[in-house]
Amino acid sequence: MIRRPPRSTRKESSAASDVYKRQDEDKATVQQQLEDAEAHATQHVLTQMIEPMTAAAKKLSVPIGDDGSVFRDSLIDNMVDVADRMGRVNVSDDPVIYERIHDLKTLAAKYSGNNMDVIRNVQSARDDAKSKITDLMGQMQGLV
Numbered sequence: 001m002i003r004r005p006p007r008s009t010r011k012e013s014s015a016a017s018d019v020y021k022r023q024d025e026d027k028a029t030v031q032q033q034l035e036d037a038e039a040h041a042t043q044h045v046l047t048q049m050i051e052p053m054t055a056a057a058k059k060l061s062v063p064i065g066d067d068g069s070v071f072r073d074s075l076i077d078n079m080v081d082v083a084d085r086m087g088r089v090n091v092s093d094d095p096v097i098y099e100r101i102h103d104l105k106t107l108a109a110k111y112s113g114n115n116m117d118v119i120r121n122v123q124s125a126r127d128d129a130k131s132k133i134t135d136l137m138g139q140m141q142g143l144v
Helices: 015-060 074-089 095-111 115-121 123-141
Strands: none
Touching (some): 015 095, 074 095
């Protein structure tokens, strides 16, 4: 016995072509979701790097000797840690993001170790560090 489609089905349509159409739509949806996830991941990386920089700039704004001017090593250590972590979780191939991660690592390395005592005790060094951190923060915020 030959099976025929019901009379209400158009001849040019078939179940197979409907499946292919749905697959194309599904592929487009998945592709859009991947692009959205990548954009969100890039924004996350930048936001995570900006947070400790904001705290450092705020702390370095307080003049030596004033209440709240105590400088803890963790201020710089946090920037080093977040730069290392963001280098590992950065899923984009965006060279600008990699460059900002490198810039943060370089900046944090400059102020770590023995240089922390200089920032702790010399106002001009503290002002210079704040300025450089703020400049890099501005570059990153322009990307968010």
